[in-house]
Amino acid sequence: MAEEMIKVSVWRGDAEGEFVEFDVPRQESQTVLDVVTHIQRHVDPTLSYRFACRVGVCGSCAMTVNGKARWTCRSHVSNVIEDGRIEIRPLESLPVVKDLVVDMTDFFDKWAKAKGSFVPTATRNDEMAEVSPRDKQRRLADAGIECIGCGVCYATCDVVKWKPDYLGPAAMNRSWTLVNDVRDGGNEERIRAIAGDDGCLGCHSQQGCVERCPQKLNPTMAIAGLKRETIRAAIKGKL
Amino acid sequence: MENVARSETWLWLAQRVSAMVLAVCVIVHIATMIYAVQQGLSTAAISARISGNLMWLGFYTTFVAAVSIHAPIGVRTVLLEATELPQKRVGLLAMLFGLFILVLGFRAIFGLYGMSL
Amino acid sequence: MKSQNRNHPTYWAFVLHRLSGVLLAVFIPVHLYVLSLAVTDGAMLDQLLGWTETPMVKLMESGLVVMLAAHLTGGLRLLVLEFLGWYDWQKTAVAFSVGISLCVGLVFLLNAS
Numbered sequence A: 001m002a003e004e005m006i007k008v009s010v011w012r013g014d015a016e017g018e019f020v021e022f023d024v025p026r027q028e029s030q031t032v033l034d035v036v037t038h039i040q041r042h043v044d045p046t047l048s049y050r051f052a053c054r055v056g057v058c059g060s061c062a063m064t065v066n067g068k069a070r071w072t073c074r075s076h077v078s079n080v081i082e083d084g085r086i087e088i089r090p091l092e093s094l095p096v097v098k099d100l101v102v103d104m105t106d107f108f109d110k111w112a113k114a115k116g117s118f119v120p121t122a123t124r125n126d127e128m129a130e131v132s133p134r135d136k137q138r139r140l141a142d143a144g145i146e147c148i149g150c151g152v153c154y155a156t157c158d159v160v161k162w163k164p165d166y167l168g169p170a171a172m173n174r175s176w177t178l179v180n181d182v183r184d185g186g187n188e189e190r191i192r193a194i195a196g197d198d199g200c201l202g203c204h205s206q207q208g209c210v211e212r213c214p215q216k217l218n219p220t221m222a223i224a225g226l227k228r229e230t231i232r233a234a235i236k237g238k239l
Numbered sequence B: 001m002e003n004v005a006r007s008e009t010w011l012w013l014a015q016r017v018s019a020m021v022l023a024v025c026v027i028v029h030i031a032t033m034i035y036a037v038q039q040g041l042s043t044a045a046i047s048a049r050i051s052g053n054l055m056w057l058g059f060y061t062t063f064v065a066a067v068s069i070h071a072p073i074g075v076r077t078v079l080l081e082a083t084e085l086p087q088k089r090v091g092l093l094a095m096l097f098g099l100f101i102l103v104l105g106f107r108a109i110f111g112l113y114g115m116s117l
Numbered sequence C: 001m002k003s004q005n006r007n008h009p010t011y012w013a014f015v016l017h018r019l020s021g022v023l024l025a026v027f028i029p030v031h032l033y034v035l036s037l038a039v040t041d042g043a044m045l046d047q048l049l050g051w052t053e054t055p056m057v058k059l060m061e062s063g064l065v066v067m068l069a070a071h072l073t074g075g076l077r078l079l080v081l082e083f084l085g086w087y088d089w090q091k092t093a094v095a096f097s098v099g100i101s102l103c104v105g106l107v108f109l110l111n112a113s
Helices: A032-043 A105-113 A136-142 A152-156 A158-162 A169-179 A187-194 A208-212 A219-235 B002-039 B043-050 B054-082 B087-114 C009-040 C042-051 C055-084 C090-112
Strands: A005-013 A017-025 A062-065 A068-071 A085-089 A096-098
Touching (some): A017 A032, A032 A062, A062 A152, A068 A208, A136 A169, A152 A169, A152 A208, A158 B054, A169 A187, A169 A219, A187 A219, A219 B002, A219 C055, B002 B043, B002 B054, B002 C055, B002 C090, B043 B054, B043 C009, B054 B087, B054 C009
Antiparallel strands (some): A062 A085
């Protein structure tokens, strides 16, 4: 019985390179990560790619599949295949190290630039903070904390493509969770960090990030919240 | 660095506030135009509506002022995102565009207001 | 295959908003200049206005009204999103924006002919 084959076009090289075609046997419940793994193990061991958990909790395997950024371990071939073909290339908007591997430095640098880290206000000698999960601010924070830094939103965002210094959806989504964390003490500096055209004001609400986030987060909503905080700070003279 | 963010924030706010003003002005304007076009457009008809009329003068002055703030800031954003022009140059172009609209607009309005039939 | 990220309503809402904005930015100086002719050269303005009576121009004017209405409704959607927070009916609002814009343009066209 003839095996059904998928025509897979894979990016090889870095910024300069080319697409190389492979024929991969189609299998039931096959994911795109399975396809990439098959190529590296049985056809061309020089193919470079990232993965870790294989089960959709780490975000390492994010790549551009048939034009859309996705987690390859959670992308069934049957859902992405077009006319028997799959095109796999690295995440966009980040420098390519080799083949399907990108340099995530910019992504995480912007996280830091957006002050996306917790600033403590209590010590181990203080009582534990009591924050109800039903508290309005806590709910806003909870809506965004499941981000695992996979880079899919960043690779999808148009503004990131147009403005190299734009902080991006993930970094600002994280900032918003901290703005709403009542235990955090770094908001004055944080708002200053995300203000301006390279920060929250650069977002035009196209919502590519919302469309593609595998965790179903809403960075556009977070950024809208940041916009309001920015204006409040500007009016109070705190910028 | 912070000063840039601050001025960009005020520009953004001016954009949004002028947008709210324009939302009202535009609705009034479209309604007026639908009515005016039905009556037949002419120099006489236009100046008849506006000349000596403080209400229209006030309305159109507000309208032009809001446009001269809103449009240049919008154009500035488009230029910054779609071209490689340096930021200072774009800021200057936007400001000139704003002045241009202001001058053209006020010339038209005050001229029409002062016209006698 | 080029980027296929963009086939969703809010992306097209953005494109429409930007295009209509640029178009209006180009149109407005022309509009204001023509209007000022009422003061400086009324005869010329009347001549121009006569020229605008043709169906082709009426169609273009309606197009402009649609662009203006589209920019307005798109802008209102943004203002709600940014200042009032998030609601699930956002996408429906996009559809309404487009619909209302077209209606307004139609009203203009019908009244003008």
